[in-house]
Amino acid sequence: MIRIGAVAAHFGRDLEFGLQRVATLIDHARRSGVALLVLPDAALGGYLADLRHPDPESLPPALPVDDPHVRKVAALAAEMVVCFGFCEADGDQRYNSALCVTGDGVLGLHRKVHQPVGESIAYSPGERFAAFDTPVGRLGMLIDYDKTFPESSRALALDGAEVIASLSAWPTSITNRAPRMAQDRQSRLFDLYDQARAAENQVVLASSNQTGALGGMRFLGQAKVVGPGGDILARTWSKAGIAVAQIDVRAEIAIARRVLNHLTERKPEAYG
Structure with missing residues (x-):
């Protein structure tokens, strides 16, 4: 048995403040016995303030993998497995x-492959999806879209x-924002995708997300852990x-x- 934690929290441009928040979240998770903690996308430096027309002059700070801020997160993780997003x-x-x-270093790196309109101005796309071994089992990561x-x-x-581990900075609908977050189209899709991806692959999914607002973006929260049957085991709602x-x-x-093993019962020859 392991404890998995998925975080809903706000992160902006201030790297030092972001590190302090990461430290607090890791400390709270450790006291709860969490072995795997999934922080949101863009936990170091925040996400884009405008998804349709990103301002090249106000993009998140770009950090190499060996940056001191990144190494600090690994040091804070210590024995815990921690996933987090950054530019x-x-x-x-x-x-x-x-x-x-973990405190021993990097276990895995994923670069977001699928980009919504506008994001290509700020980021280059990744090219692959690959799982990797960790102290809590074999893990894979997704980002947002x-x-x-x-x-x-x-x-x-x-x-x-x-x-x-599905890390997000997932906002409410940009084109058709609902008066209440619970009625928002993107809010419904966020939960739907989390449950469907777990159920169709019969795996555990830990979904994190940003909260609050950055520029014109208002983030959903709705962090959750989903079981291999698609059942939500724990969630934060929008808070x-x-x-x-x-x-x-x-x-x-x-x-x-x-009884039903979706992976072994696939028929790839029929999908072409």
């Missing part, structure tokens, strides 16, 4: 990236991922907090796949 600098390229770390596409999670599941669920990941996956 990665690699030469002249900028990526919307997620890192999975990646989870809209079933192939993203399926590629991770086929690569052996038992847990998918900031940590959704914590205790689960025997391999046992629950085995139960879900005991």
